Amino acid sequence: MLDIAGELHRWCEEGRDFAVATVVSVGGSAPRLPGAALAVDGEGTAVGSVSGGCVEGAVYELCQEALRTGETVRETFGYSDEDAFAVGLTCGGVIDVLVSPVPAADRGVRPVLAAAASAAAGGRTTALARIVDGPPELLGRALLVRPDGGWDGTLGGHPELDRTAAAEARALLDAGRTATVVIGAEGSRCGRPVTLLAESSVPPPRMIVFGAIDFASALVRVGKFLGYHVTVCDARPVFATALRFPDADEVVVDWPHRYLEKTEVDARTALCVLTHDAKFDVPLLERALRLPVAYVGAMGSARTHRDRLRRLREAGVGDPELARLRSPIGLDLGARTPEETALSIASEIVASRRGGSGTPLTGARTPIHHDTRTSSDSDSDSDRIGSVV
Incomplete structure (x- = not known):
């Protein structure tokens, strides 16, 4: 989401309703990495991209639906012979997208997203941690995490969840990385799994x-x-x-x-x-x-x-x-x-x-994207508790 922070900051300042769709996981030869986002405002204006063009139309409609219903949803898009040239990813990849409404009247998640967009647009170091998989009542909840480890907002649920999520997001922020991390819903390394997407916004290298x-x-x-x-x-x-x-x-x-x-x-x-x-x-x-x-x-x-x-x-x-x-x-x-x-x-x-080899891709048997996990690399939920993926 922070890749379109400048536009989202302006929309927040203008009091617009909008919905934002964010790539939360990828597999295979997906065109965009986790954190890539498409946002649609109440008038139908769209900014950003989640797939470089493959599924933009379908995601645009999901954003409009989220604005109408007020519900956060997670959707998977992947390649198949039937829909390759309709909705599917013709590149052969798979992406999971989280679609969240962000109405102007919201006093829970919107202030957190607005502060994160403002910080990122202003070139300040910040991290945004959101629940992208887990209990339905927590889906889309967000924390703004600062370089000193402090945070604004709440993920809800167990009191320790915020503290653990902030610590994980800060570790990724220190490395300038955006990634998903799986922790327990009670803030520990066990219990029901919750997946966070922690997006880091740092000054340009x-x-x-x-x-x-x-x-x-x-x-x-x-x-x-x-x-x-x-x-x-x-x-x-x-x-x-x-x-x-x-x-x-x-x-x-x-x-x-x-x-x-x-x-x-x-x-x-x-x-x-x-x-x-x-x-x-x-x-x-x-x-x-x-x-x-x-x-x-x-x-x-x-x-x-x-x-x-x-x-x-x-x-x-x-x-x-x-x-x-x-x-x-x-x-x-x-x-x-x-x-x-x-x-x-x-x-x-x-x-x-x-991590590229510098060799021609023609005839090569190496992956096009070297810094993303493929679906065949995925671990079971029990194996991924507390792991960064």
Whole structure:
């Protein structure tokens, strides 16, 4: 739901009635991940998507029905020969969708959803935990969970349910993840199972591009397209200018290693070293390879890479750290132009982030989506108590 937070925040501010359909589980080659949402207001205006087009019409009608009846429902959509080109998912996947009415007069769930939408739209770190499977009277109940572990709202039921749900949602928020988690309805690890969908909304991940060259300009544009907050850093003020990098969120004039020492990075940060100059590269990579970031790549030929490894070893960087270095940077696309090279680098970053192999899908026997569970991976309810899926 938080993927359409901006529009939902506006609808809440305007006092509109609306219903929201949220993907709560996926199987097979489903096009959207849990948390993807479609919302429909009282006038029939729709925003968002749950399937990339496969079942939007059917889900739209479910939202309108929820507005009429005031009832929360959960519906499964999957592929079959009979309805493949009607309602089914022609991609061969299966999705479960929770459809909840959110009338303006509601004083239970709506304030929680409105606060979550406001926080996410404003770029503040927050988590929204909702019951998506369990006792009918609890279905759709929600908690807003803050980074400090505090929460607003209630899931109802046992007093310990809120406390346990907030703790689970905070753990996912710390990792910047959206996922489902199964706990007991009494807040323990046993008893009737309740499934929560915990959606995390965190600021965009950072991409820091070191080296204000023409390849960097293309990489900045691709990084922004992928949703990164992009910084360009170079020690040369004549090259590191906002005029040369209008798409960057910020342009910093500083020695790369000094900037890296004082800026904030996290486990989602991508560091792209395009300077291919030893006096910049070595002190920068010496620090970068010891940071808990998602990706460290460095531009240069195979010959440059060998020389770089030698210098880094002389600087005391060990083999475990060197194994993290993606160099020469990018996937083998045969890239020549700055734009093609940027695509090569971005492809490697995505593959690293999602667990992809970078091999062609044609003829491959690997799953298209590497970071989702298929229906054949599902465990029984008893096995999943307290587990993240």
